[in-house]
Amino acid sequence: MPDPEDLLTALDPEQRAVATALRGPVSVVAGAGTGKTRAITHRIAYGVATGLYEPTEVLAVTFTTRAAGEMRSRLASLGAGRVQARTFHSAALRQARYFWPQVYGTEFPEIVQSKFGLVAGATRRLGLRAETPLLRDLSSEIEWAKVSNIAPTDYAEAARRHRREVADVDPPMVGNILAAYEEVKREQHRIDMEDILLVTAAILADDERVAAQVRRQYRWFVVDEFQDVNPLQSTLLDLWLGGRDDVCVVGDPRQTIYSFAGASPRLLTGFTQRYPDATRLELVRNYRSTPQVVAVANAVFPRRSAPGVRLESQQQSGEPVRYHGYPDEPAEASAVADEVQRRHRGGTPYREMAVLYRINAQSETFEEAFGERGIPFTLRGAEGFFQRAEVRQAVTLLRGAAHAGDEGKDLAGSVRDVLAAMDYREEPPAGAGNVRDRWESLHAIVTMAAELGESDPAATLATLVADLERRAQVAHAPAADGVTLSTMHAAKGLEWDVVFCTGMQEGTLPSPHSQTAEEIEEERRLFYVGLTRARSILSVSWSRARKAGGRGNRGPTRFLDPLLPPDHESRHVGVKSAKKRSHAALEELEPADRELFERLKQWRATQASESKVPAYVIFTDATLLGIVSVRPSNPQELVGISGIGATKRERFGADVLRIVAE
Numbered sequence: 001m002p003d004p005e006d007l008l009t010a011l012d013p014e015q016r017a018v019a020t021a022l023r024g025p026v027s028v029v030a031g032a033g034t035g036k037t038r039a040i041t042h043r044i045a046y047g048v049a050t051g052l053y054e055p056t057e058v059l060a061v062t063f064t065t066r067a068a069g070e071m072r073s074r075l076a077s078l079g080a081g082r083v084q085a086r087t088f089h090s091a092a093l094r095q096a097r098y099f100w101p102q103v104y105g106t107e108f109p110e111i112v113q114s115k116f117g118l119v120a121g122a123t124r125r126l127g128l129r130a131e132t133p134l135l136r137d138l139s140s141e142i143e144w145a146k147v148s149n150i151a152p153t154d155y156a157e158a159a160r161r162h163r164r165e166v167a168d169v170d171p172p173m174v175g176n177i178l179a180a181y182e183e184v185k186r187e188q189h190r191i192d193m194e195d196i197l198l199v200t201a202a203i204l205a206d207d208e209r210v211a212a213q214v215r216r217q218y219r220w221f222v223v224d225e226f227q228d229v230n231p232l233q234s235t236l237l238d239l240w241l242g243g244r245d246d247v248c249v250v251g252d253p254r255q256t257i258y259s260f261a262g263a264s265p266r267l268l269t270g271f272t273q274r275y276p277d278a279t280r281l282e283l284v285r286n287y288r289s290t291p292q293v294v295a296v297a298n299a300v301f302p303r304r305s306a307p308g309v310r311l312e313s314q315q316q317s318g319e320p321v322r323y324h325g326y327p328d329e330p331a332e333a334s335a336v337a338d339e340v341q342r343r344h345r346g347g348t349p350y351r352e353m354a355v356l357y358r359i360n361a362q363s364e365t366f367e368e369a370f371g372e373r374g375i376p377f378t379l380r381g382a383e384g385f386f387q388r389a390e391v392r393q394a395v396t397l398l399r400g401a402a403h404a405g406d407e408g409k410d411l412a413g414s415v416r417d418v419l420a421a422m423d424y425r426e427e428p429p430a431g432a433g434n435v436r437d438r439w440e441s442l443h444a445i446v447t448m449a450a451e452l453g454e455s456d457p458a459a460t461l462a463t464l465v466a467d468l469e470r471r472a473q474v475a476h477a478p479a480a481d482g483v484t485l486s487t488m489h490a491a492k493g494l495e496w497d498v499v500f501c502t503g504m505q506e507g508t509l510p511s512p513h514s515q516t517a518e519e520i521e522e523e524r525r526l527f528y529v530g531l532t533r534a535r536s537i538l539s540v541s542w543s544r545a546r547k548a549g550g551r552g553n554r555g556p557t558r559f560l561d562p563l564l565p566p567d568h569e570s571r572h573v574g575v576k577s578a579k580k581r582s583h584a585a586l587e588e589l590e591p592a593d594r595e596l597f598e599r600l601k602q603w604r605a606t607q608a609s610e611s612k613v614p615a616y617v618i619f620t621d622a623t624l625l626g627i628v629s630v631r632p633s634n635p636q637e638l639v640g641i642s643g644i645g646a647t648k649r650e651r652f653g654a655d656v657l658r659i660v661a662e
Helices: 004-008 013-022 036-049 065-076 088-104 117-124 132-147 151-161 171-187 194-205 208-217 230-243 291-299 329-345 360-373 389-404 412-422 434-455 460-476 517-531 574-586 591-610 620-632 646-660
Strands: 026-032 059-061 084-087 220-223 247-251 279-283 322-326 353-357 377-380 483-489 494-503 534-543
Touching: 004 013, 004 036, 013 036, 013 279, 026 036, 026 460, 036 059, 036 065, 036 220, 036 247, 059 065, 059 377, 059 389, 084 088, 088 194, 088 208, 088 230, 117 132, 117 171, 132 151, 132 171, 132 194, 132 230, 132 434, 151 171, 194 230, 208 230, 220 230, 291 517, 291 534, 291 620, 322 329, 329 353, 329 360, 329 494, 329 534, 353 360, 360 377, 360 434, 360 460, 389 412, 389 434, 389 460, 412 434, 412 460, 434 460, 434 483, 494 517, 517 534, 591 620, 591 646
Parallel strands: 026 247, 026 279, 059 084, 059 220, 220 247, 322 534, 353 483, 353 494, 377 483, 494 534
Antiparallel strands: none
């Protein structure tokens, strides 16, 4: 058994405070890269080493098998190997399997690995025909309803309230499908993954003897990534606790990006309201990223009062964050590929670089650009564009139409006619999800056809098929030791030396489906997650048009407003909307922020008068708004504010910090 004090020597002051807060309730708000796993595993090990915790009475839960495995490994190395570290599902399944025969007197039901068959049976029962993408979306909606504790009869009202859409299926019909799904499942004596949590919760709620036995077994609870907890998991945690409060929750409200799966940052931010006597601790020292990356990440959130913590980099100063606007998506992909090659020649392994984007359909241009240069890559959480089922089917149909000579007036029109057999329409389907992803893939093919038709008016369907096959061959370069191509969602929990956040333009980020203030904030958090994956080098880029030669009417995402220098070369794109947003930001300032802005303006006027230059030469209004947004407390935090370079930081930094501090 290690000496308790020895366990604390390797921790920073904030981590040590977490490790020594052994009795609950405890809430730890841990920013990105601040060593939360280190803090909570040392907390558990310290509790065991001091004799307060019996190892077998501790249950640590997290969300992925990988995270649970890492926690077990660390606990074993710290002398606490007998502590249970599991996912919510794993812990619940273990209990459900053990108690089911005692409570119900039958064998535990079979667990279905995929809902597809059951959902297909439910839709057929209602006389509906559903293809694979719709079955996937219905499966996801069933999961959301179940983890949100929403009954089929209540689904339509809940869908309206939460603005849920499933392709073109109306909410009452989705509710009927949910009910039919449960009937089919019951008839086959099977359960799904959500039922594991529901069954365990039901056993604990209905049988006091079982609940008492479980509560005698586990006295101390730790929940990692608490911002990702859904209502069903929260209910199960409450049943495990049984009115006790020896629980430590750890998370970051700024990394809540799974609200579509039922998660909400309110469970974490409201923890101290539920437990008024709770100890609230923060981890703010970021050990992952350079000050430049951290400053940019902090600036994404416009007010200091935004939930979460402001990070403080512990790394040496690095390269400035780069911002690039490109004329179109192929130009963006080509430039990123060239930079990857340059970094690789400079000694950065391919596996230490990542290209992140908002949706899977954006991967195709990067697959092609990387393939043309022989750059190995690996796709995370998705198939390559030309390996996707809908793309393979579309190419097959186009090849058949080319052989049959089914040509229309123009190439793009011919492609639209052929893809109509796959229910392709010009207008995107309602909602997000797999149906929308499928449409994006088909629409990308139509766009390729339009580009080919513009560049070569004599192009035929046969020409297009040959071009698609060429692209597929070029893009076929996946490798385990390659550059990671990933959506920002799939990148959560990972990190690389070099990160390219690409396609960061209005209309893509925030997603066009995000309309409410709450949905926009989730997109902001997603952007923050993408930025904080970078250790040393961060590049943020966007494109003005989707296709080469297209009309360049897209500007950078609004989340870059406080970050882009006012004279950045891409500011002329969408400049009116950017000005409107800046004006709106000024109008929406809270009283304290408005007062700071006015004090900075007065100081700027004095500086301009003394230097006999216009006020904007000192700092533009956009830069002053950036200072108000970031509220820097040290020279390091001035690094990421647009319009403050090394010279102005040296000349005006002390004054700015003094005004903010006052």
